[in-house]
Amino acid sequence: xxxxxxxxxxxxxxxxxxxxxxxxxxxxxxxxxxxxxxxxxxxxxxxxxxxxxxxxxxxxxxxxxxxxxxxxxxxxxxxxxxxxxxxxxxxxxxxxxxxxxxxxxxxxxxxxxxxxxxxxxxxxxxxxxxxxxxxxxxxxxxxxxxxxxxxxxxxxxxxxxxxxxxxx
Ligand SMILES: CC(C)(COP(=O)(O)OP(=O)(O)OC[C@H]1O[C@@H](n2cnc3c(N)ncnc32)[C@H](O)[C@@H]1OP(=O)(O)O)[C@@H](O)C(=O)NCCC(=O)NCCS
Numbered sequence: 001x002x003x004x005x006x007x008x009x010x011x012x013x014x015x016x017x018x019x020x021x022x023x024x025x026x027x028x029x030x031x032x033x034x035x036x037x038x039x040x041x042x043x044x045x046x047x048x049x050x051x052x053x054x055x056x057x058x059x060x061x062x063x064x065x066x067x068x069x070x071x072x073x074x075x076x077x078x079x080x081x082x083x084x085x086x087x088x089x090x091x092x093x094x095x096x097x098x099x100x101x102x103x104x105x106x107x108x109x110x111x112x113x114x115x116x117x118x119x120x121x122x123x124x125x126x127x128x129x130x131x132x133x134x135x136x137x138x139x140x141x142x143x144x145x146x147x148x149x150x151x152x153x154x155x156x157x158x159x160x161x162x163x164x165x166x167x168x
Contacts, residue, residue: 023075023104025111028057028064035074036066043094046155056081056091062115063088067095067104075099078108080115080124088116088167090126093135109142116167125164129154139163 028036033050040046056079057064063080076095080088090112095104116124127150128135144163153160 022070023067023099023107024072025107026066026068027061028053028066028077028079030054032066032074032077036077039074039077039094039096040092042097044092053079060119062118063112065108065111065115067099067108076104076108078112080112082119082121086120086122088112088119088121088124090124093126105138113167121167123164124167125162127153127160127162130159130161136161136163 033053036053037048037050040048053064060080060082063082065078065080066074067076069075076099077092078090079092080090082088093105093108095108113124124144125147126139126144128139130149142165144165146161147164148162150160150162152158
């Protein structure tokens with residue numbers, strides 16, 4: 001699984017440029033799938049079978065966080081899973097481009113850490129493209145550091161970094 005649609009309405013484009021973001025964090029719902037796939041296509045340039053989101057959310061529903069706008073439309077999400085004992089792994093994380101640099105990523109990440117601690121996880125990991133300087137900078141601010149180089153990790157052949165941090 002790589003950090004990753006059909007075209008669906010893009011309600012985020014209706015947001016007036018100077019409006020303060022009023023997002024609510026909540027759990028993932030099946031009705032979110034068209035919006036999540038749209039964000040994934042635009043932000044991560046990946047296309048996954050919609051049923052994947054249902055199956056990935058099944059084991060740890062609290063690890064799949066949605067940030068929704070005032071109309072309850074998803075504008076960002078973080079999908080975490082746990083495949084290794086006492087560890088959480090971020091499989092997908094993206095904010096709609098019209099909603100970036102407004103603190104929504106920070107809100108999602110800090111809430112995700114709370115969910116991890118609720119479960120007693122001791123470590124969080126993720127993968128990121130070596131070219132994704134914005135995301136690497138973001139993760140570094142949250143105390144992730146590079147622990148491995150993943151050669152040819154992405155479907156287009158790009159290398160990835162595995163990053164990790166301890167959870168206290
Ligand atoms: C990475 C990403 C999730 C960050 O989300 P965001 O909502 O824009 O981030 P925030 O507004 O919460 O910013 C958090 C911090 O990162 C900094 N930051 C975020 N984007 C930045 C940018 N483009 N340039 C410089 N700093 C940036 C903010 O200044 C902020 O710092 P502060 O807390 O010290 O003020 C978002 O850029 C994104 O969705 N990118 C495309 C998808 C992607 O690459 N996902 C990761 C795949 S592994």
